[in-house]
Amino acid sequence: MAHDSGRRRAAAVTGGAAGIGLAACREFLDRGLAVAIVDRDAEAARKAADGLREAAARGGSGKVIAASADVRDTAAVDAAIDAVTGELGGLDVLVNCAGITDRAPAAEMADASWSRMLDVHLTGTFRCCRAAFPALCDSDTAAIVNVSSVAARLGFPLRVSYCAAKSGIEGLTRSLAVEWAARGIRVNAVAPTWVRTAILEDAVAAGVLDEAKIDAITPFGGVVEPFEVAKAIAFLASPDARMITGQSLPIDGGLTINPNV
Numbered sequence: 001m002a003h004d005s006g007r008r009r010a011a012a013v014t015g016g017a018a019g020i021g022l023a024a025c026r027e028f029l030d031r032g033l034a035v036a037i038v039d040r041d042a043e044a045a046r047k048a049a050d051g052l053r054e055a056a057a058r059g060g061s062g063k064v065i066a067a068s069a070d071v072r073d074t075a076a077v078d079a080a081i082d083a084v085t086g087e088l089g090g091l092d093v094l095v096n097c098a099g100i101t102d103r104a105p106a107a108e109m110a111d112a113s114w115s116r117m118l119d120v121h122l123t124g125t126f127r128c129c130r131a132a133f134p135a136l137c138d139s140d141t142a143a144i145v146n147v148s149s150v151a152a153r154l155g156f157p158l159r160v161s162y163c164a165a166k167s168g169i170e171g172l173t174r175s176l177a178v179e180w181a182a183r184g185i186r187v188n189a190v191a192p193t194w195v196r197t198a199i200l201e202d203a204v205a206a207g208v209l210d211e212a213k214i215d216a217i218t219p220f221g222g223v224v225e226p227f228e229v230a231k232a233i234a235f236l237a238s239p240d241a242r243m244i245t246g247q248s249l250p251i252d253g254g255l256t257i258n259p260n261v
């Protein structure tokens with residue numbers, strides 16, 4: 001519960017219609033929060049919300065709403081955050097999880113594909129944080145969790161725009177954490193290794209990713225499951241993490257601290 005009004009804590013999750021975002025929504029519901037899915041795919045968001053309502057039967061809050069917004073569109077983001085804040089009676093948590101992937105040789109990358117990646121991940125995260133700021137200022141337990149990646153630390157070839165965008169998200173996370181601490185808003189990130197979602201399945205199917213190789217370079221096993229990222233997101237978003245801000249938490253089985261590669 002939020003301390004101020006006695007209402008349920010409320011979380012908005014961008015990219016919540018699928019993958020890690022959907023798992024985060026499920027975890028928040030299990031913890032009794034009200035949840036808003038914000039996704040560019042309106043139909044998928046609506047279906048995901050319908051599916052998640054069944055969580056009520058498992059003892060979760062069951063309060064799930066869906067809003068459609070492309071995080072590249074400032075007006076749409078502002079309207080969606082306003083709408084879900086109104087509908088849920090406030091907002092305590094924002095998770096920036098909307099994302100895309102791309103592979104191309106850097107020397108051949110067109111401006112448009114570079115800009116698209118930066119717009120979705122980095123500027124999209126900024127837009128949503130800015131839109132949620134007034135509502136988060138009214139919460140006693142405000143937290144933002146941005147979804148970074150091990151790509152913020154490792155130099156993946158053919159992923160220059162993705163690596164740059166995720167590194168940018170970690171800089172944004174640190175800056176907002178300091179600037180908004182006085183307003184009671186904590187800002188953190190999670191930085192997963194490969195997670196078993198559509199992005200990973202597509203890469204495996206296209207032959208550009210080999211799970212055995214991931215296993216071989218990861219000290220503690222290989223691919224992460226979406227629910228495992230969701231649990232870390234939910235912890236960082238919870239009052240249990242009251243003294244944690246400005247950090248990026250690797251969820252990578254030790255990949256980024258492995259000297260044996």
Ligand SMILES: NC(=O)c1ccc[n+]([C@@H]2O[C@H](COP(=O)([O-])OP(=O)(O)OC[C@H]3O[C@@H](n4cnc5c(N)ncnc54)[C@H](O)[C@@H]3O)[C@@H](O)[C@H]2O)c1
Nearest residue numbers: 015017018019020039040070071098099149194195197199
């Ligand atoms: N899957 C991985 O291996 C992995 C690893 C590290 C980090 N991540 C990051 O996790 C996040 C989620 O990835 P995922 O694997 O769950 O992907 P996913 O494709 O399963 O889900 C992404 C969701 O984001 C939505 N989305 C995409 N562009 C959007 C936009 N412009 N506006 C609003 N919504 C948009 C999609 O509709 C979809 O519902 C991304 O930021 C990704 O970079 C993924």
